[in-house]
Amino acid sequence: MFEKNCLRKFLIGTFLLISINICAQPSPQIANDNLPTDYLKKEFHEGRRVALRNIMPDNSVMAIFAYPTRTFSNDVEYLYHQNPDLYYFSGYKEPHSLLLIFKEEQTDSSGNAYKEILFVQKRNALAEQWTGKRLGTEGAKEKLGISMAFNGNDFKNYSIDFSKFAKIIFDKFPDDIANGNDKADLFDLVQQFKQKTEMPDELSKQNRFDTRSYREITGQLRAIKTPEEKDLLRKAVEISCLGQNEVMKAIRPDMSELEIQGLHEYVHKRYGAEGVGYGSIIGAGENGCILHYMENTKTKIGTSVILMDVGAEYHGYTADVTRTVPVDGKFSKEERAIYQLVYDAQEAAFNTLKNDSKWIDASNAAIDVIADGLLKLGIIKNKNEVARYYPHGLGHHIGMDVHDRGSMRILKKDMVITVEPGIYIPEGSNCDKKWWNIAVRIEDDVLITENGFELLSHFAPRKIEDIEKMVSQKSVLDNYKLPPLESNKKKGF
Numbered sequence: 001m002f003e004k005n006c007l008r009k010f011l012i013g014t015f016l017l018i019s020i021n022i023c024a025q026p027s028p029q030i031a032n033d034n035l036p037t038d039y040l041k042k043e044f045h046e047g048r049r050v051a052l053r054n055i056m057p058d059n060s061v062m063a064i065f066a067y068p069t070r071t072f073s074n075d076v077e078y079l080y081h082q083n084p085d086l087y088y089f090s091g092y093k094e095p096h097s098l099l100l101i102f103k104e105e106q107t108d109s110s111g112n113a114y115k116e117i118l119f120v121q122k123r124n125a126l127a128e129q130w131t132g133k134r135l136g137t138e139g140a141k142e143k144l145g146i147s148m149a150f151n152g153n154d155f156k157n158y159s160i161d162f163s164k165f166a167k168i169i170f171d172k173f174p175d176d177i178a179n180g181n182d183k184a185d186l187f188d189l190v191q192q193f194k195q196k197t198e199m200p201d202e203l204s205k206q207n208r209f210d211t212r213s214y215r216e217i218t219g220q221l222r223a224i225k226t227p228e229e230k231d232l233l234r235k236a237v238e239i240s241c242l243g244q245n246e247v248m249k250a251i252r253p254d255m256s257e258l259e260i261q262g263l264h265e266y267v268h269k270r271y272g273a274e275g276v277g278y279g280s281i282i283g284a285g286e287n288g289c290i291l292h293y294m295e296n297t298k299t300k301i302g303t304s305v306i307l308m309d310v311g312a313e314y315h316g317y318t319a320d321v322t323r324t325v326p327v328d329g330k331f332s333k334e335e336r337a338i339y340q341l342v343y344d345a346q347e348a349a350f351n352t353l354k355n356d357s358k359w360i361d362a363s364n365a366a367i368d369v370i371a372d373g374l375l376k377l378g379i380i381k382n383k384n385e386v387a388r389y390y391p392h393g394l395g396h397h398i399g400m401d402v403h404d405r406g407s408m409r410i411l412k413k414d415m416v417i418t419v420e421p422g423i424y425i426p427e428g429s430n431c432d433k434k435w436w437n438i439a440v441r442i443e444d445d446v447l448i449t450e451n452g453f454e455l456l457s458h459f460a461p462r463k464i465e466d467i468e469k470m471v472s473q474k475s476v477l478d479n480y481k482l483p484p485l486e487s488n489k490k491k492g493f
């Protein structure tokens with residue numbers, strides 16, 4: 001099938017005098033009717049660069065490097081994930097690249113005016129046969145609308161007088177950038193940047209080398225979502241909720257945590273989400289008490305509550321949704337009491353949210369409810385013990401990063417944040433044993449509006465009775481019956 005398809009493409013390609021590279025894997029830059037049409041457009045990225053220039057200090061340049069590639073095993077790399085800042089301001093998704101954005105218009109030696117330069121991976125037929133099509137300089141100009149696009153190996157000799165800038169703004173470099181064989185990889189781009197800017201070893205000696213305001217400036221923009229970003233976040237959140245719902249319906253005590261993870265991620269992909277924004281957290285029973293539990297190795301989840309914190313990443317934007325559900329369909333008396341407390345805490349936090357509200361008020365509202373409740377249930381003796389069972393913050397921005405950039409101090413219209421109170425009572429806790437191993441987190445994603453908020457994750461039930469009802473329903477996944485492994489049978493597993 002693969003060969004036949006490739007041969008057909010080759011013949012068409014030859015006919016059209018297009019290079020043999022047409023056999024490379026499809027990617028957004030190849031005309032293909034089967035690709036999604038709702039990617040961010042070049043006008044979005046251009047608009048973000050305009051907004052950035054408006055808040056950059058006078059006479060400054062910002063340098064944004066791609067994230068490094070990372071080894072998974074021997075010569076195999078982890079699936080590449082672009083630095084969200086580079087993607088946000090350019091749309092470029094490939095590694096070994098550098099974006100320079102200038103506050104003021106610059107002029108090159110030929111008299112061409114420009115406000116940004118993108119150094120990209122050079123096209124290479126052999127490399128593209130193995131790892132997929134590269135955009136190259138022509139693609140960057142045409143698809144991303146960046147007129148000054150050069151290959152990475154041109155950076156070394158590209159003439160920019162960095163000494164004239166009052167501020168050179170960049171993020172701290174990752175400390176694990178490998179020096180590969182390519183003389184224009186990320187390692188070389190960083191070295192050349194240091195040489196060209198005459199960067200001192202100790203950055204604090206010259207405050208024109210500014211790594212402090214990088215996150216503050218980019219965070220101001222990334223925290224407020226544009227209409228295009230809200231659309232993509234809405235989709236990511238809805239898809240994550242549909243995953244939660246289908247798993248609630250399909251869940252059974254003899255399933256494994258890994259299987260539950262697979263079902264969530266299958267539903268995400270079924271709706272076109274490329275991946276997850278963080279490692280899926282599927283914690284049955286005591287595993288729910290580990291806040292970022294990602295091993296998911298329990299082979300039978302059993303009948304107690306299971307905490308499922310899973311976020312689909314859709315076209316670069318990630319949701320972050322947690323539901324805690326009773327696997328056997330009914331919350332026990334103790335599980336119900338803890339669940340209701342977390343629910344009430346979330347409601348109390350919701351009631352504070354609107355444009356210009358203070359995040360600390362939302363946080364304190366949730367803490368008060370949980371502290372009062374734990375005291376009444378006899379789980380704590382004093383309200384200031386609350387952090388033992390509610391040990392994390394109330395939430396964070398979401399966007400291109402699951403813990404997205406930006407201040408939370410004062411909430412503003414068009415921020416998208418999580419509201420995620422939780423109570424975790426590990427075995428051995430200083431309370432009646434009947435509470436041990438109960439872990440509940442309810443995490444929702446909300447869009448802040450002028451007078452309140454929009455609950456983006458309303459697609460998945462939050463109330464006890466609605467969750468129990470969902471768990472009692474049949475799932476389209478129920479009929480997926482797979483045979484046992486032959487190799488397990490032989491070994492008597």
Ligand code: GLY
Nearest residue numbers: 278309320420443
């Ligand atoms: N899923 C990670 C978090 O909730 O922050």
Ligand code: MN
Nearest residue numbers: 320418420443
């Ligand atoms: Mn979260």
Ligand code: MN
Nearest residue numbers: 309320321443
């Ligand atoms: Mn989460």
